[in-house]
Amino acid sequence: MRPPGPKGRPLVGNTIEYDQDRMGFLRRARAEYGDVFSFDDRTIVVFEPDLVHELLARTNGDFSSESSPVASRFDAERSAEDARLWMAARRAGWRGLNRASTQAHASRLGALFEQTVEESLGRPVDVLSMMKSFSGRATADFCLGHDAVGIPEVVEENTAALAPLAGSSQLFPEWLPSRKIARFRRAREQTLDSITDRIRRRSAEPAPEGPRDLLDVLLAVPDLTELQVQRLIRGILLAAYGVPAAAMTWTIWTLAVRPDLWDRVASEAATWNGPGIPPIAALPQTEAVVKEVLRLWPPTWLMGRTAMRPTALGEWTLRAEDQVMFSPYLVHRDPRWWPEPNEALPERWLDPTRTPRRHSYLPFGAGPRVCVGTQLGMLQLTLTTFWLARGFRVSAPAAAESRPEFHNLLVPTDFTASFQRAR
Template sequence: MTSTGVRPPGPAGRWLVGNTIDYDRDRMGFLRRCHDEYGDVFSFDEHTIVVRDPDLVHDLFARTNDDFSSESSAVATGFDARRSADDAQVWMSARRSGWRGLNRAAATAHTTRLGALFERTLAEAGDRPVDVLELMKSYSGRAAADFCLGADADGVPEVVAENAAAIEPLSGSSQLFPEWFPSRKIKRFRLARKATLDAITERIHRRRSAPAPDEPRDLLDVLLAARDPELTELQVQRLLRGILLAAYGVPAASMTWLVRTLATRPDLWERVAAESAAWDGEDQPPLSALPQAEAVVKEVLRLWPPTWLMGRTAIRPTSLGRWALEPGDQVMFSPYLLHRDPRWWPDADVLDPDRWLANRTPRKHSYLPFGAGPRVCVGTQLGVVQLTLGAFWLTRGYRVSAPGADRSAPEFHNLLVPKGFRAAFSRA
């Protein structure tokens, strides 16, 4: 469709601060009200539009790295289209080499170790009520470090946890400040970022100084063995840091919603537990043996996608649908709203795992828990495996007590999480 050159309608906002205050007071409520009033596309401000049309979101994903950038930062940086394009090339080259070389043996070994990490994490919680999100952050941080670094993972989850904690108050604000700004939060962010990169670099050098293994044992082995092209140290550093950070919070939020769902729905717990008990193999079961667990996982990701708000930045003058965009303009969209839109989903707000078991194919482009296109989440497949096996381990070996779970309302902050959700885990 030809661009009109006209901005979509949107709320006028307040003097000087625009819509920031109203948005921060109730983020999801603000987005819902604006979509109800202005339609599937509205202007948040003069440089930002928000869309809720599946086809426009798909177009945005498909043109990422070409017309749009997916890069984001916890601090304010001037938009540089050439730098953005170069950064995208570095990232894509590294991830292509990594996933192309990651063999089944390394992935299977990681999955096998996951079970021990899960048990270790829950054992540390004891039988007392704990903050489930913080517990699952500990688990997902260990899992990500194991996947990326294998035997060299010791100490890395703690460094990544500090890096993530330093990012949270910055990226959770609607107003970003430059890196030179005299702020304790920004200083903490700089130090935490350096510590993470130093930890990764130390392990790269250690690995390069040792004889290369016959077969890759983890992602770092794969990246260092890559040829055509060979990856630079910078590429390896950035890919590993990106994965370690992404795999810290998002899977933890997903696991927290999964635990809450199973704890508050005894019928689903029983279905998944019966399936888990039926597995008598020595190895971890494949997803094909866990259809009930996988269906619950998919429905949890539909109703509560941790990355509830995503965005892209225009690299060059372009358009989206009939709306013109200039370099630096942002396009935002909410998977949460797409996943709960009654136009695309019957009984959209109802938790119904059977919709996946019955192969009721959703409307095309309306289910995006991991994004799509060339910058789709690199851990999509691994994430589904980890969550499904998490449901398997949980219902097979534990009991969960969470009497106040229904009061843990969704919180739309950096990630979508059930606020204040606490539970106790005991051996079955």
């Protein structure tokens, strides 16, 4: 049985109406058809948290998280094998990261943030572009350490080449004679070649006494192939170029339009007198603000999975290759699950009696393919917010005029600000 949904137009279905106003279309469809509706003959959209959780929990088994910016034939066996290789590399990498290597990255992260802000101190800047520069450098440092030089620029081009393809509801085959597709192919190959070159260069060096970065960790695992290491590092570099940048941009925007939250975070930052970098546990107010920003403005506002075989989700029947989509943004703002859902209330994360409804908070996804950078992302976002409030002041008089843009990522449009040193 298939759920009901808007019929759309002949040949193009609901694509035109959706692309004109993506969030408006989803809201209207949910209001008319409920928590599950058919977008087209091969795609359903789900809003119910337990169904979303079931979908994510069954990823790598009944559902695939594989996606492509170009049209390609879905191969369930290849997808399952790719998932197996990815998960093996991911488990090995995260097991090998220790407190020392994470603290070393956090120390370098502070210097990178200072450098990024210093480069534009005292003049209006596009905050998203500034944060992309910062997160690109930060993630390259985490993955490749001293071998990161030149990587942020390669990843930036790869991301820019992906954007016009990933942002379209229409997928075109990779063989199509198109400048956009040709640019995507060149950028992809340049990224893979750059990562492979660094893997081979590092492999030829004597092993360090302890891991300095993710590449050291992965190369110390005897069963991982060069391809697995390459894919994992590329995946992290691409994912962490835009998502943390969008999250940090929304954090700065929220602090700019809510001076009371800025004061709350700045007061907490001023009380830290310990040596080195504070642990996240010492920054409960700052962490709560970050969590609330991720609830209100999850950068990955739309996610999806592909059925690997005929199956069911709840009462709905799915065929192999059917798509299931869901929106963390709409789940996070559903008044059934969240009191005052459209208000920024960090205190909801500080009161143990106000725990969120189960499965209703998923800025990083869930299940076996939960975002590989969840812990790293929270570390980076919380510490960056700490450093921002402790060392700088932000002026953004037109911040309230920015509007959310639901494209590849959820970002605020035309958000500019100027940064000054705190006195």
